[in-house]
Amino acid sequence: MIKIISLFLLFTIHCSLFTVSYAGEAPKRIISLAPNMTEILFALGLDDNIVGVTSFCDYPEEAKKKQKIGGMSNPSLEAVVSLKPDIVVMTIDGNPKEFEERLRSLKIKTYVFRSKRISELSQGIRDMGTALGVKERADLLAREIETTINKISRGVLQYAPASVKNPSPFAPYPSxxxxxxxxxxxxxxxxxxxxxxxxxxxxxxxxxxxxxxxxxxxxxxxxxxxxxxxxxxxxxxxxxxxxxxxxxxxxxxxxxxxxxxxxxxxxxxxxxxxxxxxxxxxxxxxxxxxx
Amino acid sequence: MKIKMLIIILISILIFGISLVIGPRIINPFDMDDISREILFFIRAPRAVVAVLMGMALGASGAVLQGILRNPLADPYILGISSGASLSAALAILGGLTFLGTFTVPVFAFTGAVITGGIVGMMGWKKGGLWPERLLLAGVGLSFLFSGLLMLIMSISTDEGLRKAMLWIFGDLSMSEWSRIPYGMAFVTAGTVISVARAKALNALILGDEFTHSLGFSPRKERSVLFVSVGLMTAASVSLGGMIGFIGLLVPHIMRFFIGSDSKLLLPASALGGGALLCIADLISRSILPPMELPAGIITAIIGSPYFLYLLRRKNVLSI
CATH class of the missing domain: 3.40.50.1980 (Nitrogenase molybdenum iron protein domain)
Structure with a gap:
């Protein structure tokens, strides 16, 4: 039981401060340590640069064909190192901080995606695009996301109850x-x-x-x-x-x-x-x- | 002793009643609106009944096992039954199996528990009977094997799946519903009745096989009957709501402090004590941090252990 609990703790405790360590020219070989990172990389058109993904990376379809390096909370250090990545892309809340530290001690560059909320998504994509040398595409994707979200939240008002749209002093209660x-x-x-x-x-x-x-x-x-x-x-x-x-x-x-x-x-x-x-x-x- | 037994019965009934009324919302049974009525009859009542059944099964099984294995550290989980059930349930949860609807996980857990009990029984069987030391060691060995396999499938599953399986293993009573209760009740009642009926033989078994023989009981037969009834009770309990620690091991000891070691009284008292403790633990687990719930298994250990340690310091008698 103790073992199970400690395993459980190991899986849940991985949030803490990460540091970004990347500077230099556009990386050619990228490893993704999270399914959402893989999706963003593909959306940024970096399909051919992705050399490794986690076993949970199932979208888009091509992601399944990429080399697997283990899970999100337990990626294999050996598998990552042997793929000789220029950069390893990971998330602040899904991957263990220790793994990032190990990679850096082995002189492997890392990029940590820090956004956790929808409001931080587009900025996160922009930052990541800059770090990976695909600034324009990232900006395009981020703007697309912002536009859609704005459209949805504006659209909300269209079908909101009349009292919310035009608050009237005569309405007995706001809907x-x-x-x-x-x-x-x-x-x-x-x-x-x-x-x-x-x-x-x-x-x-x-x-x-x-x-x-x-x-x-x-x-x-x-x-x-x-x-x-x-x-x-x-x-x-x-x-x-x-x-x-x-x-x-x-x-x-x-x-x-x-x-x-x-x-x-x-x-x-x-x-x-x-x-x-x-x-x-x-x-x-x-x-x-x-x- | 009769009076002490009566007190235990009354306290258990009282706790059952309280657990129906108290929760994230306090329900006045004499003045209920529709929501309160629904919560009382379809959410809390089945939950409290499941808590009582599971607690009874674990308390009684613990008392029986400590007797037939002649070991104060024995509990229903030491035989590996729970790890077999957990492994099987985790396979169903993580594998996304649903062909039996909401019954899938309980049925898997029950099957896993029964198969494990069967294997332990086979390993413990020698020269036409069950041997306490063999049963115990077979159970411990099998436990390690199944826990290892469980950890294996958990470490290759997604974090999300892991959390679901963990919550189940920690014990979850929130999904209790009337439709599952008849099955659980059948096994728990049968197991308790058989155990209490064989209480005299159990008393003899505690004192040794030769003594049992001289009283006209067959130690091998009695041990087998008790082992099977305990196995089925524990299996039913695990399938009703996962693993709940503490009760099977320590409730029988607490009850021994109260009413002594005579199995005729100890078995029903351990059953009632287990039921009442789990009932109160579940009450706390769903009321303390609303709208969140905690796993009841954590609460049983946190409230039960200090009380047990207190008794251990105060009382002198220690026996099986």
Whole structure:
């Protein structure tokens, strides 16, 4: 048991300050230590420069064909070194800090992607593009992301209740914003809490995350609290047979407005990674708000 | 002794009642709105029942195993049953298996537990009977094997999957629902009844095989019957809500401090004590940090161990 717990701790404790150490000409051989880094690298057109990715890097399709260097929290140092990278790209919250230190002690350059929230995504991409010598493309991608997010948050007002759009002194109560719950996994119940990308997305589409008061980004949540807070919309991450696995939970929640009014939606996993596809995830959620 | 037993029964019922009323929201049973009624009958009640069943199974199994293995450190998990169940459940969770719907993980856990119990039984079997030392060592050996395999599949799984599996292994009662309870109840009741019915034989087994024989019991047969009933109870408990530490090992000892070592009283008392402790631990785990929940297994150990250590200092008697 002790071993399992320590393994668990090892996997969870990896957030701390990282340092960026890169300067010089555009790198030719790049290794990515996180799926969202791989997606950004491909989006920046660096397809041919990527020489290694993690075993979780499954998008785009070509990423699967790249050489694997292990997992996110346990990449293989030997595998990384033997690929002779010019730079190793990693994230501040998904990869162990010690790994970065080891790489630097071996004189391997690293770039640490520091953005954790949607609001920091476009700047993160710009910084990364500068470091990798693809400044223009990064700027283009970042602007694309900013434009889409702005469009969505402006669009929110179009279908917002009239009282929110034109606050009138005669309106008895301001129409409350939609209460939303995003379920990551039903058994045991884990939801998207404050500080998660999904929580950001819910705010952007003009909703209110009922789990926003939890203590962690992905809390184990109380079913009783869901019944009490009565969400208007429930989103459930798709995949791993989720339609079936979630039936038990939904049965328990059958009296909340979201289920009574058939406003439970299974959505794709775009919002689990902070990358080029994050905006697609926001668009998807926004689409269900309009219905 | 009868009075002490009565007190234990009353306290258990009281705790069960309290755990229905208290939670993130306090429910007044005489004045309920629709949401409160729903929370009480469909969320809390099945949860409290599962807590009681699991606690009973673990408490009674612990008392029986400490007896048949003649070892104060024995508990239902030492036989490897829980690591077998965890391995099997983790395979279902991480492999994304869903062909039995919400029953998939419990059924996997139960199967894993039963298979492991069977292997331990086979390893412990020699010359037409089960041998305490063999059972114990086979259980410990198998535990290490399964924990190793569990760590292996966890270290190659995604961090997200790892967290799901971890939460399950730490014990999760939040998904308890009425539909699962009849199965669990059948095994736990049968196991408890069989154990209590064989309490006299268990008393004899604690004192030695020859003594058991002279009282007219067959030590081999009695040990096998008790082992099977304990195996099924533990399997049912693990499949209801994962692994809950502490109860199986220490509740029987706490109860021994209270009402002595006579298995006829000790077994029902350990069952009730286990049920009540898990009930209260679950109450704390879901109420202390709302809207978040903590795994109940952590709470049992945190509130149970200090109390056990306190008793250990105060009382003189120590026995199986």
């Amino acid at each position: 409350p914003e939609k209460k939303i719950l995003f379920i990551i996994w039903p058994e045991p119940l884990i939801v998207a809490g404050p500080g998660s990308i999904t929580d950001d997305a819910i705010t952007i589409i003009g909703g209110r995350n009922i789990a926003a008061k939890s203590k962690s980004a992905y809390p184990k949540y109380s079913i009783e609290e869901i019944l009490t807070q009565a969400p208007d919309i429930i989103f459930i991450g798709r995949g791993m047979g989720m339609e079936k696995v979630s039936q038990g939970l939904l049965k328990k929640l059958k009296s909340v407005p979201a289920i009574k009014n058939k406003r439970v939606f299974y959505v794709s996993d775009y919002l689990y990674r902070l990358g080029p596809r994050t905006v697609k995830g926001i668009e998807e959620l926004a689409g269900y708000m309009e219905q």
